[in-house]
Amino acid sequence: MTDHAQEQEMEIEALEAILMDEFKEIHSAESGLSTSNRCFQITVSPQDEDTDQSTPVQLALVFSHTEKYPDEPPLLSVKSIRGIQSSDLKALKEKLEQEASESLGMAMIYTLVTSAKEWLSGRYCQDACADNAEEEEARKDEVIVPHGEPVTVDTFSAWRERFEAELALERAKLMPESALTAPKEKKLTGRQWFESGRASAKGAAAIKEEYEEEDEEDIDLDDDDFEDDEEDMLEHYLAEKSDSSSLSSKRTA
Numbered sequence: 001m002t003d004h005a006q007e008q009e010m011e012i013e014a015l016e017a018i019l020m021d022e023f024k025e026i027h028s029a030e031s032g033l034s035t036s037n038r039c040f041q042i043t044v045s046p047q048d049e050d051t052d053q054s055t056p057v058q059l060a061l062v063f064s065h066t067e068k069y070p071d072e073p074p075l076l077s078v079k080s081i082r083g084i085q086s087s088d089l090k091a092l093k094e095k096l097e098q099e100a101s102e103s104l105g106m107a108m109i110y111t112l113v114t115s116a117k118e119w120l121s122g123r124y125c126q127d128a129c130a131d132n133a134e135e136e137e138a139r140k141d142e143v144i145v146p147h148g149e150p151v152t153v154d155t156f157s158a159w160r161e162r163f164e165a166e167l168a169l170e171r172a173k174l175m176p177e178s179a180l181t182a183p184k185e186k187k188l189t190g191r192q193w194f195e196s197g198r199a200s201a202k203g204a205a206a207i208k209e210e211y212e213e214e215d216e217e218d219i220d221l222d223d224d225d226f227e228d229d230e231e232d233m234l235e236h237y238l239a240e241k242s243d244s245s246s247l248s249s250k251r252t253a
Helices: 004-022 086-100 107-142 152-175 177-181 191-196 201-213 223-252
Strands: 023-026 041-046 058-064 075-082
Touching: 004 023, 004 041, 004 107, 058 107, 075 177, 075 191, 075 223, 086 107
Parallel strands: none
Antiparallel strands: 023 041, 041 058, 058 075
């Protein structure tokens, strides 16, 4: 013979351990059930609510054991705590009563709670997900993609000129002031070099010694400069020779 009272007590203890704060005993007067037996209320939220905080629905599953429970269905009632319509509550109650009649002979309250969670998820979370998807699409449509100036050969060339000018300016700022203000050495022409006396052996030796004292200094030898110097030297030589010839002629006369 089944001890219904013992099975009922064991089920209540198991529900308290599993559901914790979601499970509590309430007075029969506030249960909405036609009974004077102990009544209990379980707060039911959509399944995996922690991953979907945007679903603002919650209900209370109220039950009371009958004398021969679980061999007969419990007394059931569902109430909206937040966001559930009366028509949905009625449909859910009918669903749970149908499942209870199919589960006779075993403790079924936790099974009914799980079924209510799944029903809430299917009824409200899918709609919420669809609404969120529509809102996300609407936000994507509202995003304005900025369009810059199209790149062409002319615009790129202008940009490159500005960039090189700015780069040159920055390099100039980094150069020592002495390098910017130092006067450039004046280059002598062939005639000036010849007339200065540097063409003499003594001057040439001095210049050679001067260049040997300078370490790791490069001398810029330009073929065009040599050609210009040779022409100046030739003109100077011919001019002096012409002057000497004239002077000799005058003395002879």
